[in-house]
Amino acid sequence: MVSFRFKKSSANKDTSPSGPGREFTIDELARTANTTVRNVRAYQDRGLLAPPEKRGRVGFYNEDHLSRLKLVGQMLGRGYTLNNIQEMLDAIDKGYDLRQLLGLTHAITSPWTDEIPKNFNPVHLATMFGTNLSRGALAKTIELGLLEPDGLRYRAPSPKILHAGAEMASEGIPLLDLLELIDSLRGHLESFCDQAVSLFVKELDQYGDNLPPKEELPRLAQLIWKIRPLAMTAIESEVSRALQKSASKFVNDRIVGLIDKMAEEMPNTLGQQAESWVPPPESTESQDKDKKS
Numbered sequence: 001m002v003s004f005r006f007k008k009s010s011a012n013k014d015t016s017p018s019g020p021g022r023e024f025t026i027d028e029l030a031r032t033a034n035t036t037v038r039n040v041r042a043y044q045d046r047g048l049l050a051p052p053e054k055r056g057r058v059g060f061y062n063e064d065h066l067s068r069l070k071l072v073g074q075m076l077g078r079g080y081t082l083n084n085i086q087e088m089l090d091a092i093d094k095g096y097d098l099r100q101l102l103g104l105t106h107a108i109t110s111p112w113t114d115e116i117p118k119n120f121n122p123v124h125l126a127t128m129f130g131t132n133l134s135r136g137a138l139a140k141t142i143e144l145g146l147l148e149p150d151g152l153r154y155r156a157p158s159p160k161i162l163h164a165g166a167e168m169a170s171e172g173i174p175l176l177d178l179l180e181l182i183d184s185l186r187g188h189l190e191s192f193c194d195q196a197v198s199l200f201v202k203e204l205d206q207y208g209d210n211l212p213p214k215e216e217l218p219r220l221a222q223l224i225w226k227i228r229p230l231a232m233t234a235i236e237s238e239v240s241r242a243l244q245k246s247a248s249k250f251v252n253d254r255i256v257g258l259i260d261k262m263a264e265e266m267p268n269t270l271g272q273q274a275e276s277w278v279p280p281p282e283s284t285e286s287q288d289k290d291k292k293s
Helices: 026-032 037-045 061-078 080-091 097-111 122-132 136-145 159-170 175-205 214-265 266-275 286-291
Strands: 053-055 058-062 118-120 148-150 155-156
Touching: 026 037, 026 061, 037 061, 053 266, 058 061, 061 080, 061 266, 080 097, 097 214, 118 122, 122 155, 122 159, 136 175, 159 175, 175 214
Parallel strands: none
Antiparallel strands: 053 058, 118 155, 148 155
């Protein structure tokens, strides 16, 4: 458990730490913590760092200051804002375990995919999409966040969807139509995801503006980790069901009509082909999915 002996600074309370060990001037503290004097002063002004012990006109910091300063730097490096850090440090000062706080935060904010972003140069994109990647299609791809300009290259947060789009476009499906489909799909998915996340938010709402009790943090983190794969399973299952339903609704009638017409024009040939037809084996990918399930 990580704890500190000093509280957030206030005008009416002496919050200077009394930790043992080395002492530092502000320049020495900044250098040892691999930060700047300006940052030390800024953190102190925000209450993230207690004021030093004054001896004459010189302020002296100690090991507790150094520990907290390093912690602030580490949390900034993980992407937390100063407001996030302030809330966590206040919680630590109230006796919360930093590891449990970080565990809950990680469960909420960590990526929902292990896919690694990839950079593409314009030549690579032109090879993938050919003439399908018009200026309008490229602009729409960037608008949807499927590509992010990065100097002379483009960063794809999800290379899988980019490759899938390129393959479908190569089969003759207009790229702009695919992009409009993704745009439409997002609205429906985001509505579902809001509802899924609200299941967890209800657990937090019972505590109002306060942090959950310390003993509840592990349970809440575990709850989120359980909800995540269940939500993904629900999405995949429902999308598969909806695709099958739509395929039956829009495609079957047309195919049946074509078969009826062909039967009228060449009944003997069509009958022989129907009798000799054998369903193709499932794809390797489908078989792998069945084995895993």
